[in-house]
Amino acid sequence: MENIIVRRAVREDCPRLLELIRELAHFEKAPHEVTVTPEHFTESGFGPHPVWWAFVVSVDGNIEGFALYYIRYSTWKGQRLYLEDIIVTEEMRGRGLGTILFDRLVAEMKEKGFKGMVWQVLDWNEPAIKFYKKYQASFDAGWINCSVENP
Numbered sequence: 001m002e003n004i005i006v007r008r009a010v011r012e013d014c015p016r017l018l019e020l021i022r023e024l025a026h027f028e029k030a031p032h033e034v035t036v037t038p039e040h041f042t043e044s045g046f047g048p049h050p051v052w053w054a055f056v057v058s059v060d061g062n063i064e065g066f067a068l069y070y071i072r073y074s075t076w077k078g079q080r081l082y083l084e085d086i087i088v089t090e091e092m093r094g095r096g097l098g099t100i101l102f103d104r105l106v107a108e109m110k111e112k113g114f115k116g117m118v119w120q121v122l123d124w125n126e127p128a129i130k131f132y133k134k135y136q137a138s139f140d141a142g143w144i145n146c147s148v149e150n151p
Contacts, residue, residue, distance in 0.1 A: 002059050006100050009054035009066060011046040014038065016063045017054065024087045028122060052084065055104050057097045064092040067101040069108075072118065081109045083119035098131060106135075120145070 009017065018038060025034045045052050054068040065088035072082035083105060088097045109117045121128045121139075129139075 003061070004057065004059055004097070004100065006055055006057045006104050009045070009056050009068075011042060013054075013056055013063060013066075014042040014045065017041075017056070017066055017068070020063070020066055020087050020089065021085065023089065024085060027087075027090075028125075055101055055108075057088070057100050059092065059097070064089045065097045065101055067105055069105065069117075071114070074115070077115045079112075079114050081105065081112070081114045081117040083117060086119075093127075102131075102135065 015038065018036075018041060021036075022031065022034055025031045044050065045054065052068055052070045054066050056063045057065045065086070067086040068084045069081050070084060072080045074080055086098065086101055086105075088095075088101070105117060108114075121132060123129075132139075
């Protein structure tokens with residue numbers, strides 16, 4: 001029987017989280033987009049002023065997935081949990097680990113008194129869309145993602 005544990009990420013998890021981030025980028029056909037350094041990633045989550053938090057799910061002591069979030073402020077709604085990434089390793093998909101992570105995020109949202117949770121999903125990622133529909137997620141049409149890069 002497998003030992004499945006969900007817990008808050010700790011500093012020592014960062015190298016494994018970066019491996020999973022690269023796996024996600026490869027899945028999303030953008031491996032070249034991962035430019036964060038290990039030092040910046042770790043400092044951003046565990047330095048004196050963290051800007052992200054995460055939960056990891058492990059199977060028999062091996063981290064097989066994580067969900068990373070930060071706090072987003074909506075002038076209309078107030079504080080909301082923003083899910084930046086959720087990933088489960090390819091070999092562990094379909095075993096309920098994503099559900100464990102997502103349920104933990106929902107619990108975190110409620111515990112912290114956030115007014116909701118928001119995230120993005122690629123329009124071609126049908127398995128993820130199907131997963132989110134199980135939670136009665138709403139999908140916003142008419143919004144365009146925008147960004148500015150600092151070269």
